[in-house]
Amino acid sequence: MTFEIAIIGNPNVGKTSIFNIITGSRQYIANWPGVTVEKKVGSFKYKGHHFKLVDLPGIYTLSAQSDDEKVARDYLINESPDAVVVVADSLNLERSMYLLMQILEMNLPAVLAINSIDEAQSKGKIINPSFISKTLNIPVVLTSAKKLIGIDILLESIHKVAEKKSIPVRNFIYTESINSFIEHFSNKLEEYDFLKSYDKRWLALYYLEFGSKNFHYPETLIEDINSQFDINKLKSEFMNWKFSFISSIIKSSVIEKGRSWAMRDILDHVMTHKVLGLLIYVVALYFVFSLTFNIASPLSDLIDIGFNYLGNFFNGKIPIPWLNSLIVDGIIGGVGGVLIFIPQLFVLFFFMGFLEESGYLPRAAFLVDKLVRKFGLSGRSFMSIILGFGCSVPAIMSTKTIANKKERMALILSIPFASCSARLPVYIILISAFFDKNAATILLFVYISSILLVLLSAKILQIFFIKGEEVPFTIELPRFRMPTFRNLALYSWNRGKHFLEKAGGIILIATIFIWLLSYFPNNNDISHSYAAYIGKFFEPITLHLGWNWQTNISLIFGAVAKEVVASSYMTILNVGQEGITYALQDILTQRSALALIFFVLAYIPCFATLSVIRQETNSWKWLFFELFYTLTIAYLIANFVYLIGGIFL
Amino acid sequence: MKNKKIILILIGSLSLLMAFLNIKYDSFIFISYITVSLIAFIGLWEDIKNIWYHKSAHIIVGGIVSLLIGAYELLKYLFGWLAVYTSEGNIPEFKIFIYLFSLLMLIILIQEINYLKKTGENK
Ligand SMILES: Nc1nc2c(ncn2[C@@H]2O[C@H](COP(=O)(O)OP(=O)(O)OP(=O)(O)O)[C@@H](O)[C@H]2O)c(=O)[nH]1
Ligand SMILES: [Mg+2]
Numbered sequence: 029m030t031f032e033i034a035i036i037g038n039p040n041v042g043k044t045s046i047f048n049i050i051t052g053s054r055q056y057i058a059n060w061p062g063v064t065v066e067k068k069v070g071s072f073k074y075k076g077h078h079f080k081l082v083d084l085p086g087i088y089t090l091s092a093q094s095d096d097e098k099v100a101r102d103y104l105i106n107e108s109p110d111a112v113v114v115v116a117d118s119l120n121l122e123r124s125m126y127l128l129m130q131i132l133e134m135n136l137p138a139v140l141a142i143n144s145i146d147e148a149q150s151k152g153k154i155i156n157p158s159f160i161s162k163t164l165n166i167p168v169v170l171t172s173a174k175k176l177i178g179i180d181i182l183l184e185s186i187h188k189v190a191e192k193k194s195i196p197v198r199n200f201i202y203t204e205s206i207n208s209f210i211e212h213f214s215n216k217l218e219e220y221d222f223l224k225s226y227d228k229r230w231l232a233l234y235y236l237e238f239g240s241k242n243f244h245y246p247e248t249l250i251e252d253i254n255s256q257f258d259i260n261k262l263k264s265e266f267m268n269w270k271f272s273f274i275s276s277i278i279k280s281s282v283i284e285k286g287r288s289w290a291m292r293d294i295l296d297h298v299m300t301h302k303v304l305g306l307l308i309y310v311v312a313l314y315f316v317f318s319l320t321f322n323i324a325s326p327l328s329d330l331i332d333i334g335f336n337y338l339g340n341f342f343n344g345k346i347p348i349p350w351l352n353s354l355i356v357d358g359i360i361g362g363v364g365g366v367l368i369f370i371p372q373l374f375v376l377f378f379f380m381g382f383l384e385e386s387g388y389l390p391r392a393a394f395l396v397d398k399l400v401r402k403f404g405l406s407g408r409s410f411m412s413i414i415l416g417f418g419c420s421v422p423a424i425m426s427t428k429t430i431a432n433k434k435e436r437m438a439l440i441l442s443i444p445f446a447s448c449s450a451r452l453p454v455y456i457i458l459i460s461a462f463f464d465k466n467a468a469t470i471l472l473f474v475y476i477s478s479i480l481l482v483l484l485s486a487k488i489l490q491i492f493f494i495k496g497e498e499v500p501f502t503i504e505l506p507r508f509r510m511p512t513f514r515n516l517a518l519y520s521w522n523r524g525k526h527f528l529e530k531a532g533g534i535i536l537i538a539t540i541f542i543w544l545l546s547y548f549p550n551n552n553d554i555s556h557s558y559a560a561y562i563g564k565f566f567e568p569i570t571l572h573l574g575w576n577w578q579t580n581i582s583l584i585f586g587a588v589a590k591e592v593v594a595s596s597y598m599t600i601l602n603v604g605q606e607g608i609t610y611a612l613q614d615i616l617t618q619r620s621a622l623a624l625i626f627f628v629l630a631y632i633p634c635f636a637t638l639s640v641i642r643q644e645t646n647s648w649k650w651l652f653f654e655l656f657y658t659l660t661i662a663y664l665i666a667n668f669v670y671l672i673g674g675i676f677l
Numbered sequence: 678m679k680n681k682k683i684i685l686i687l688i689g690s691l692s693l694l695m696a697f698l699n700i701k702y703d704s705f706i707f708i709s710y711i712t713v714s715l716i717a718f719i720g721l722w723e724d725i726k727n728i729w730y731h732k733s734a735h736i737i738v739g740g741i742v743s744l745l746i747g748a749y750e751l752l753k754y755l756f757g758w759l760a761v762y763t764s765e766g767n768i769p770e771f772k773i774f775i776y777l778f779s780l781l782m783l784i785i786l787i788q789e790i791n792y793l794k795k796t797g798e799n800k
Binding site: 293294295297298299301303304307308310311314315317318319322323325326327329330333466468469606 | 703704705708709712715716719720728730731733734735737738741742745749752753755756757759760763764766793
């Protein structure tokens with residue numbers, strides 16, 4: 029038989045890290061609260077038994093507001109796992125205890141894992157698990173997912189708890205009045221058949237703590253209870269009881285000695301300063317973009333030399349002219365034209381990894397919270413925007429933690445304006461060709477504009493299209509952690525692998541398609557090819573921006589994946605990376621290039637993004653809206669930038 | 678360190694000077710030096726919440742940003758040589774003062790952290 033084990037705990041305590049170790053999987057881990065937003069299932073074997081392990085989103089209490097919290101709450105209420113591993117943070121043990129108490133009130137078979145014990149030790153904090161274990165009558169294990177401490181003992185405890193059929197009695201000694209409330213409530217419950225499967229004492233306590241909004245209590249029952257008891261008074265009595273019970277446990281089991289300061293406080297003192305904090309954030313972004321040009325570009329040239337060599341090697345060796353052209357100009361030219369951006373992308377991914385792993389990402393949320401509220405968003409939303417610099421898909425997924433429906437909707441539809449990594453190659457070829465002197469500065473400018481665009485769009489959408497009510501927001505700053513090189517490398521590799529798969533898949537297909545269109549019907553006379561005809565068809569609405577058919581056809585195919593804009597330029601202009609600069613200078617001006625950069629920034633999200641928008645908004649209507657919306661905005665912005673560009677350039 | 682005021686003034690004015698020396702050379706470096714200088718000067722004047730490590734924090738973060746500048750400059754220099762071979766770029770400049778500044782800041786940073794480790798216990 030298979031045992032089902034659930035992992036639950038506050039956000040960012042290391043649940044997924046433990047899940048990954050036990051099951052050997054590679055779920056998404058990062059140092060900010062709200063990384064896991066869906067239920068994830070894995071399995072493992074221990075002492076000949078099969079176990080199914082369920083990783084859940086983090087929650088603070090069993091009352092849920094946002095979609096991800098509901099997943100965790102509903103699981104706990106409706107499923108009956110054979111054991112629940114409550115993961116707690118050793119440096120924040122007290123807060124985790126509230127959730128643990130709620131789990132124990134539900135009478136679930138629990139194991140407490142006090143994680144990140146390595147960090148507690150280095151701070152001189154000593155935790156005595158046996159005291160907690162005896163008081164609560166559950167196994168308590170000290171673990172570290174980073175240093176792999178305590179995992180074996182954890183598995184052993186899980187095994188023991190799961191095998192034991194009966195749950196040990198835990199008789200918390202509540203006050204007299206609470207006891208009589210529980211008594212009365214449970215007796216009343218006998219009248220309702222459909223509540224039979226729930227623990228009666230728990231239903232009473234759950235009602236006391238959270239009222240009736242989280243659970244469908246029968247109305248007649250509520251009326252009866254409210255007429256018999258002063259719920260508010262009882263509730264505060266109950267909360268006080270819990271508070272003092274938990275503090276007494278903590279007092280007797282945790283010894284803190286030594287340092288009163290931590291590097292984290294010191295860094296935060298400056299990094300969350302309202303002016304300096306933002307400035308340092310901008311410097312960090314600027315750093316990445318400068319590296320993109322200064323260190324990644326030479327590497328990228330090196331790869332380009334490789335592809336040129338490859339192209340020359342094949343050129344002429346293939347006797348069939350069209351096949352020769354397909355391989356040399358189409359595949360090697362086009363796909364190679366995208367692959368040369370691997371170094372730039374890795375710089376970006378490495379940086380994104382650092383942001384996520386170090387805990388610096390949520391600081392941005394904290395810094396701009398006041399500012400972005402003017403746009404109807406919260407700091408939490410801002411975090412998703414920055415995540416969008418990597419890829420829109422996880423950024424949109426991360427909006428699940430936003431409880432405010434209206435804000436979330438506006439954000440989902442606006443995140444595609446955050447400049448994702450697929451657009452980077454296009455920016456780079458255009459910026460290198462037209463703004464070589466201030467390349468990094470222009471790139472920074474593009475990214476900052478993209479943030480502004482998301483904010484404005486969210487505001488516009490909330491004024492005109494999306495209605496709803498406000499829900500308050502809180503974000504907890506995780507502590508700074510030095511990311512290990514291994515983690516960063518792994519992170520970059522995962523993202524990079526995705527890019528390579530795209531290059532070998534959709535980009536390759538699009539490139540071949542473009543080649544076909546540009547080769548036929550007049551064998552290699554490109555200006556009379558299908559591609560030219562299609563591109564020219566759109567010239568009436570693009571020529572005033574200085575975009576001719578070559579640009580148009582690249583943009584059309586770029587709708588599939590933004591990198592394709594770059595690769596199709598290479599195919600159509602029939603040049604490598606070195607020649608692309610001159611070829612582009614022939615067909616565009618500085619002004620029209622800048623307009624093009626902004627068009628590419630804003631227009632049509634890729635397929636993957638569209639499908640996740642469809643999934644998260646749960647409607648086709650919004651998907652089509654998004655297509656139309658982004659295209660319109662992009663066109664307006666391109667015209668606007670072209671106009672402004674006329675003044676400065 | 679004891680004379681934090683003097684250290685902060687030193688960092689603030691030195692980085693301001695470095696900023697203007699490099700204004701034409703690289704705008705990232707320029708902005709970063711300005712940032713370091715602001716961090717130092719604000720550390721001097723603004724201490725509303727009266728946190729005991731206020732000045733140390735500004736020294737340390739200023740130091741970290743300076744290290745970033747040094748690392749950036751070094752990478753730029755090394756990859757500049759690569760560019761000479763791959764795309765006939767110009768021979769990169771060796772900006773000795775940028776390295777010296779970062780080195781100085783590294784020493785200050787280490788001193789400050791050691792100081793915190795010693796005194797932080799009794800606060
Ligand atoms: N030093 C240390 N860091 C840890 C440990 N366990 C996890 N971390 C780090 O803590 C952060 C959060 O880890 P996750 O596993 O994503 O936490 P989670 O509980 O799944 O978070 P959510 O899904 O957001 O609720 C990551 O940066 C981990 O590297 C540990 O034992 N020691
Ligand atoms: Mg998780």
